[in-house]
Amino acid sequence: MEFPIAGVVVNPAFLASIGFVVGILGGFFGVGGGFIAGPMMFLAGVPMNFVVGTDLAHMTGKSIVAARRHRVLGHVDVRLGALMIIGTVVGVECGAQLVELFKRTGQANQIIGWAYVVIMLGVGAFTLTESLRAIRMIHTDKISAAEAVGFTGITRRVRLLRIKPMISLPASGIQSISLWVILLAGFISGVLAGFLGVGGGFIRMPMLVYVLGVPTHVAIGTDLFEIIFSAGFGTITHAIKGNVDILIALIMQTGAAIGAQIGAMSTRHFAGPRIRLWFSFLPFIGAALVIWRLVGTGASAAH
Amino acid sequence: MPSDHPPAQRFSIRNLVIELLLYGILVTLYALLVLRWLSTPLQALFRENLTVYALAGLALIVAQGVLLERLTSFLLARLGVQHFE
Known part of the structure; x- marks a missing residue:
């Protein structure tokens, strides 16, 4: 079937299938899924400039479905999400400026690519180690899955910071936390998202869990809530271009809507550490895809 | 042969299958309608005014997201099937 705007002929069932897979990942892990949807759309023949913008557009719609479902399940902290958006927006702009800085060196693709690989491998390895430790804690220490977090060092220190104004986040079970910590967390995830050119779910979900101490299910729902706005903003800017x-x-989105529902509903049947364990493999896949692209680019440039 | 799954889980899986079937039918019909009716006006907007195209596009995406979620919930309620929650 022809899509005249992008000037490409693609089977709509294939597009809906991509959306379905990415929707499940998004609903279950709270990520945008651009690392899979992008290459698949490109494979289907969609031009690269349309891949990025169109992916953001479908991500917006999918996140609405998934976040709504998580909201019904009580997994969205709207207050936290709204506050983080402020930091994220500023951070994304700073990250984009950083990209411009590296562009002047003429090595932007290599620098950003390898930075992406290092950060993703770090996030993946950390989450994998922590979740395995948390699962062991459930069995050996007989603590509830909701309380089992294998690494609480940063959260404890963050909670000790008493820089006013202090706010409470009842939906996340946080009695008192500095507003600046939330803004900073949003800013850092925004910088990385803007710099690496990703939605930020990879970074934001672990940050919510390990830095702010938000329960995994709420972190997923809140992350999706934030993606609605960040991806929506990205859709507008890319569409204008x-x-x-x-x-x-x-x-x-028709496929993603189904997938997002399934993914979001499935989180009810899994404990936080188990979700984090599976989540830990996503950054590895993302890093592998970038390495493949970097090495491939290098090989093609050599010819 | 009795199922190994508890009744609540069986019920959830049944709901999920019903929801999937409903979604499948609805989205196929919807996709055909979208391609048939929206293709020409969106293409015209893309050529003439990108800002309006961007806003219209976002509105369509948001509306579709809300529509797909709500329509299925409504149909499930009409069928007398408890929702997954």
Whole structure:
């Protein structure tokens, strides 16, 4: 079937299937899933400039479905999400400026690519180690899965910071935390998202759990809530530049809506540490795809 | 042969299958309608005014997200099937 805006012929069932897979990942892990949807769309023949913008558009719709479902399940801390958006927006701009800085060196792709690999491998390895430790704690220490976090050092220190104004986040079970910590967490995840050119779910979800001490299920729902706004903003900016094929995004979203529902509902049947254990493999996949692209680029440049 | 799964879990899986089937039918019909009716006007907007196209696109995405979620919930309620929650 022809999609005249992007000027490409793609099977709509294939697009809906991509959306379905990415929707499950998004609903279950609270990530945008651009690391899978992007390469798959490119594989289907969608031009690269349309891949990025269209992916953001479908991500917006999918996150609405998944976040709504998580909201019903009580997994969205709207207050936390809204506050983090402020820090994220500023951070994304700073990250984008950082990219411009590296562009002047002429090595932006290599620097950003390898930084992405290092950060993703770090996030993956850390989450894997922590979740395995938390699962062991459930069995050996007989503590509840909700309380089992294998690494609480940063959260404890963060909670000790008493820089006013202090706020409470009842939906996340946080009695008192400095507003600046939340803004800073949003800012850091925004810088990394803007610098690495990703949605930020990879970074934000672990940050919510390990830095702010938010329960895993709430971290997933809140992350999706934030993605609605960040991806929505990205959709507008890319669409104005002519990089979004809304028809492709709408078709992808039909599959993603189903997947997001399944993913979000499935979180009810898994404890936080188990979700984090599976989540830990996603950054490894993301890093592997970037390494493949970097090495591939290097190989093609050599010829 | 009795199922190994507890009744609540069996019920959830049944709901999930019903929801999946409903979604499958609805989204197929919807996708056909989208491609048929929206293709030409969106293409025209893309050529003439990108700002309006961007806003219209976002509105469509948001509306579709809300529609798909709500329509299925409504149909499940009409069928007398408890929702997954």
